[in-house]
Amino acid sequence: MSHADTLSQTLTLPCGVTLPNRFGKSAMSEALGTIDNHVTPKLERLYARWAKGGTGLNITGNIMIDRRHTGEPNNVVVEDERDMPLLKRWAEAGKSQGGAIWVQLNHPGKQIPRMLASGDTLSPSAVPFGKELKSAFKTPRALTEEEIQDIIQRFARTASICKKAGFTGVQIHGAHGYLVSQFLSGHHNRRTDQWGGSLENRMRFPLEIYRAIRKEVGEGYPVSIKLNSADFQRGGFSEEESMTVAKTLADEGLDLLEISGGNYENPVMAGAKGVRESTVNREAYFLDYANEIRKRVSVPLMVTGGFRSAKAMAEAVNSGATDVIGIARPLAVEPDLPNAIQAGREGVVSRVTPRKTGIKAIDEMAMMEVSWYTRQLHRMGAGKEPKPNESVLLALFKVIATMGVGSFKTRRLRANI
Template sequence: MNALQDKMILPSGVILSNRIAKSAMSENLSNKYHEPTPTLINAYKVWSKGGAGLLITGNIMIDSNAIGEPRNVVVEDRQNLNLLKEWAQSVDGTNTQLWAQINHPGRQAMELINSNLKAPSAIPLKSGGRKNATKKVPEVLTEKEILDIIEAFANTSIILKEAGFSGVQIHGAHGYLVSQFLSPYTNIREDKWGGSLENRARFVVEVYRKIRAYVGDDFPIGIKLNSTDFQKGGFSEEESMEVVKILSKEGIDLIEISGGTYEAPAMMGKRKESTLKREAYFIDYIEKVRKITTTPLMLTGGFRTTSVMKDAVASNQLDIIGIARPFAVYPNIANEILNESRLDFVTTIKKSGVKAIDGMMNIIWYESQIKHLGQGKKPNPNLSPWTVFFNYLWLIVQHKLKSKKSIPSKG
């Protein structure tokens, strides 16, 4: 028997048709007004035929003044409801659910994208494309701004539900705003939003509660959560497990485990020798978490062979296999796993020889492959890193030019 074919009942009562999910990837496929494009929607039409029980979108930003990448989709009102409906309908006629990942970057955004940053505390990024010293330090969020952001998460969620998305996922990992609140490294507040873990977790709990109040009990809400930040003084494994307990008690539907931030990108780095044979980056951690919660668990990062995926679910180490980058190269991957017509899914990026550029390829090379899918093309494993890099730079320049010309200040 292939355990990956089993259905999964979520706490909300919603049923996933199997145990394979496309985890969120950076897509960068909005238009210059941050609306979903036909290319983006078509990519999901391709994936919808690929057999996964769940597809999770890349970052959908909740605020047009807080954008992480030049072509993120933004959903803050109903202006683009018809386009969102078309995106949600990309899975019609299949057994696949489509969840929207919702996000706020906080301090983690390039200077050319966001000139002014807001964050829990005035802790600058060590790296991340901000050369101006005065622009590296984020402004500290006020109480009112925190409450407004919580409201914005819920507002975006109800719009996406109205559009027809099957669920939402809060991005609480990889150094974005929710992750910043959780980490004692980036959150040194002395009010009720900082200090103890209970206070640092207050933000994500209030985000979840507000979304739940808006969307109701039968609409799935998940979260992507760090196992640890892999930074000195950051969010620890022990704290992460406590947050899992808190969110499980709240009734969250699915907890996806990842780890690291863009200052310490463990989610894209080398795995420990002890986990290489089991492939997944954070398998040791999720085995500990399995013992403290009955909430469905999803693990993303490193899975590449069908046999290891089957064993991980069959042994109850986790419930959902999360796969990201291979979906950009093997769009029919879930069907191939379920019918065992392909046994491994290795992805290899061509190298430019420039360390800084090759580091970016872990994201932008796959963005280019997703664009190929959306344009009706096959993935191109020989895609030049230089072509990808210069296309990405042009996107950033276009974003900056557009911002200067047409984005009014919202005060």
């Protein structure tokens, strides 16, 4: 079977829904909402572009469930139906070529930059960030039982609204150090009640979120989770614990498990830094974990992080290690990459390469490359094509300036909520 044949195969999920191919756009934060967190036509244009490029499953950037708690300026928040017409247009654009569009649901917990936070940030426990990030983030307040229950219902309510708008599935963001990930981590979650302590208690939060969502959307609607293989942090979420959580959710009827890793303090998800050379060469950062978890669960897997060539993508699917190839940065530069591979062109390799300014202090900033890719999403949202030769330094300065102004405006708005 050729690479094109392998990656063009359909995939039927446990709920009965079929994905048209094996390409999955992993969530990237677009920051294309309004300053007061509403949907804009830019999101419709961006997802129409990815649909046109042949991606079978498009997962949106993190949609927040509570406008009092957003991770960045210009995040979209869905708490009610006030944006229903624009949500419907966004959903239609994402499925315009026969593919699927799922909404990623998120709560940042304590992972809200200090310059954006107007009040308390929330977490399972009042554990601050480490010394490198402590100045950038507030020490959070521990959530009350009532607040935990409210957040669970917010996830479910947002999922129900998105289903009504026409989105074809939802994903719980349980990775990268956001609130669900914080509950799972023994480092961040030091509670002594039913929500902390043992792994059984720590995973109660994502399990209750899943159950609440499933109750709202029904059995025939895809529900997924993005889960860290580990958070690579002392006393944190381990690979063995991750596998236990994955099996528990799979037994509950989960439709797709996306595997990633890391958090703001250990950003493995942001690139190859700290990843073994052999893993980088093989392209899939979390494939070893996927091979292990495959022995325990039969739920479809999506492995995200590192894929660049059609050959590596097809080999990962043919080996049985993953069912869906999760790609993000390549689609920010080459939205037509899935079509190119499915057309059978030999030796297709993404043009994505590390973005550097040549200034060491700047190049070591985790935000530096993210800013450059964010700029490419904004170009597509404006109806333009990506600009592979755009200056990295210019992109960084523009994004920092936009975030600074946006954070100030958001903080002022939030103070009145």
